Amino acid sequence: MRKRIIIPLLLAVSLIFTSCTELITVTTDSSPRKNTNKSNHIKIDKSKLDDDITPSRWYEKAELSTGYNELDNDDQRRLYNAIIEHSADFDSNEENEDGWEITTFTLEDCYISSEDVAKVFFAADLDNPFMFWLANPYSYSYYEDDFSLTLNSYMPYEDYIKARGQLNSVINSVIKGLKPDMTELEREIYIHDYLVKNCIYKEKAKKGEFNRYTIYGALIDQTAVCEGYTKAFQLLLSYAGINSFNVNGSLENSDNVDHIWSAVELGGEWYYTDVTWDDTDDIDMYDYFNITTKQLLHSHSIAPLFDDYIASGDFDAENMVNANLVIPDCKATKYNYYRFYGSRLKSMTENKLADDLAKKAEAGESCFFIYVDPKLNFDIAYDQLFSDELFLFKNYIQEANSILGYDKLQYSVSVGKRKWLRTIMVELNYN
Numbered sequence: 001m002r003k004r005i006i007i008p009l010l011l012a013v014s015l016i017f018t019s020c021t022e023l024i025t026v027t028t029d030s031s032p033r034k035n036t037n038k039s040n041h042i043k044i045d046k047s048k049l050d051d052d053i054t055p056s057r058w059y060e061k062a063e064l065s066t067g068y069n070e071l072d073n074d075d076q077r078r079l080y081n082a083i084i085e086h087s088a089d090f091d092s093n094e095e096n097e098d099g100w101e102i103t104t105f106t107l108e109d110c111y112i113s114s115e116d117v118a119k120v121f122f123a124a125d126l127d128n129p130f131m132f133w134l135a136n137p138y139s140y141s142y143y144e145d146d147f148s149l150t151l152n153s154y155m156p157y158e159d160y161i162k163a164r165g166q167l168n169s170v171i172n173s174v175i176k177g178l179k180p181d182m183t184e185l186e187r188e189i190y191i192h193d194y195l196v197k198n199c200i201y202k203e204k205a206k207k208g209e210f211n212r213y214t215i216y217g218a219l220i221d222q223t224a225v226c227e228g229y230t231k232a233f234q235l236l237l238s239y240a241g242i243n244s245f246n247v248n249g250s251l252e253n254s255d256n257v258d259h260i261w262s263a264v265e266l267g268g269e270w271y272y273t274d275v276t277w278d279d280t281d282d283i284d285m286y287d288y289f290n291i292t293t294k295q296l297l298h299s300h301s302i303a304p305l306f307d308d309y310i311a312s313g314d315f316d317a318e319n320m321v322n323a324n325l326v327i328p329d330c331k332a333t334k335y336n337y338y339r340f341y342g343s344r345l346k347s348m349t350e351n352k353l354a355d356d357l358a359k360k361a362e363a364g365e366s367c368f369f370i371y372v373d374p375k376l377n378f379d380i381a382y383d384q385l386f387s388d389e390l391f392l393f394k395n396y397i398q399e400a401n402s403i404l405g406y407d408k409l410q411y412s413v414s415v416g417k418r419k420w421l422r423t424i425m426v427e428l429n430y431n
Contacts (some may be wrong), residue, residue, distance in 0.1 A: 053168050058180040059187070059241035064234070066245040067123030070325040075112045079120045082107060083151070087131055090157040098137035102151040110147040115310050117149075122306060123325060126245055129231035132167070132214035133160045154210045163216055170219045175239050184266045185290075185335050187240040188273075192289060195233055196279045199224055226276040230260045233275045237264065247272070248322040249302040258322055259300065264290065269332035272296045283367050283416055283425050286337035291421070293330045298420045302327055338423040342369035345376065348384055348392070354399035361400055361409050361428065370424040378419050385424070386415055393426070407431055 055061050071077050082105055089103040112120075117140060125131070135152040142148075153160060174194055178187060199218045202225055211217040217224040218232035230246050237244050243265040251259050261274035272295075274288035288296075296302075303322035333339055343356035353370065360368050372381050385393045394411060401407045408430055416425035 053171050053239070054175065056175050056178050056239060056241070058178060058182075059239075062238045062241050062243045064127040064129075064238055064243065064245065066243075067126035067325055071120065071123055072116075075107075075110050076116055076120050076123075078107055078110060079112065079117070079147070079149070080124055082149070083120065083124045084128065086151060087128075087134055088160070089151075090153070090160065093157045095156070096152070098139075098152040099135045100153045100156045102134075102153050104148055104150040106146050106148045109145050111142065111145060112147060119306055119310075119325075122323070126325060129215055129235040129246075130167075132211075132216045132231075133163070135210075163220070166220050167216060171236070171239065174236055178240055182240075184242060185340065188237065188242060188264060188266065188290075188335075189337070191233060191236045191240055191242075192273065192275055192278065193285075194236070195229060195275050196285055198222055199229060199232070199279070201225070201229070201276060201279050226260045226274075229276045229279070230262055233262055233273070237262075242266070245326065247302065247327065248324050249300050250322065251299065252301050253299055261288070261296075261300070263326075263328050263330070266290070266335050267332075269334070270328040270330045271332055271335060272330050274300070283427055284418075287418065287421065289337040290335045291330070292333060292336075293328075295420060296330070336421075338369050338418075338421055338425075339371045342371035342423060344371050344373060345381060346373045347376075348381065353393075353396045354403065357396055357409070358400040358403040361404060361430070364430075366428060368426040368428055370426065372422045372424065374422065378422055382417060382419075382424060 068077070068080055071080060086103050086105050090100075091103040092101045094101045117138075121136075121138070125134075133153045133155055135154045137152055138150060140147065140149045155163065174191070177190065177194075182190065195218065200223050202212055202223050209217075211221050211228075212224045213227040214224075215228065215232045215235055217228040224232070227246075234244050234246060244262050246260050247263050248258070248260055251257050259276075261272060261276070264271050264273050271290035272288070272293065273290055274296075277288045277299075278285045280287075293302075303324050305327060306323040306325050309323045343351070343353050345351050345353065357368055370385075372378050384390050393413070397409050397411055397413075401409055410429040410431055412429050414427035416427075418425065
């Protein structure tokens, strides 16, 4: 699973106004740039081991049960619970072609189909991102009315114990960074930013590099594909008291490559967030933060429901295609990053752009976001703000400098246009 392929396209426009002698340059960036600067990349002490994860003092851990709630009958639920219960038994710890055998357990008076087994594993994986060691290959058998299942691990017991301790240490350090007065949105931003700053995206994983698909890859190796990013995001959000689950699909603009992102619940409403695609330059690191289904479909395709896939007759337990147990229809916009933190442009004549710009400049912020109200035509508003003929944004810079009492802001700015998000991103320059 991989991220977008980015081809930067820059258009430079020079504007000179009679009201000032300064050259004003507007750079329109039509596509974001991949972030290769990991100056905040934290070095993990892999020798430090903690036995347990200490829950946050301030927030109750969210119980992840989306997958379990989609199971159809008691036999499926029995198997789900048994997988969780026996997932770390390591009774045999013998190496085989699928890794290392963990254990074999039997459920009496239980007969479920291969489709049922696949659905239960799907649900267990959806709800338990911490099970980083559990290998996808598994085997099962029936004897009369009894069902037996063998679980496998990607690593031997000794490596599992060490890896679990390393993860506990990192997770504890992240949880300690939560503050008692954080809103749900602030907690989500904190977790999101931690991963963006401390994990490097790897487009493909080579054979045997299973860590990159897990929380271990994202949090310890600090290198992961989208599945590692998303599982780490889900796990850390749960310790911040926020419910989420992973959604499968593909990237339409990248040869329909399989991809995973998050559905996040805030204030009782659902949003889509793709941390992997937000791992770019700072100016656009929130393009996929709490967006709607319509906005997501600008670049993503959502895989079908598991039950629909089964009903199609194409089911193959050994070659599962992407599917989903739940597909939320995300319509909420309140906690979209740009809408929540941006300066809302409701009218070209009556707005708070100058006041908001002065506040950003006073704080030394490098980026200024303008959210264009749906009542306005986005293209017309953009042209009026930044076109050769008008460049009205110059007036707001002048007003902001007047509020500040001196010419702190330069007239030279760089502009990123995100029509599908109704957002204009302005990189500010200071004197």
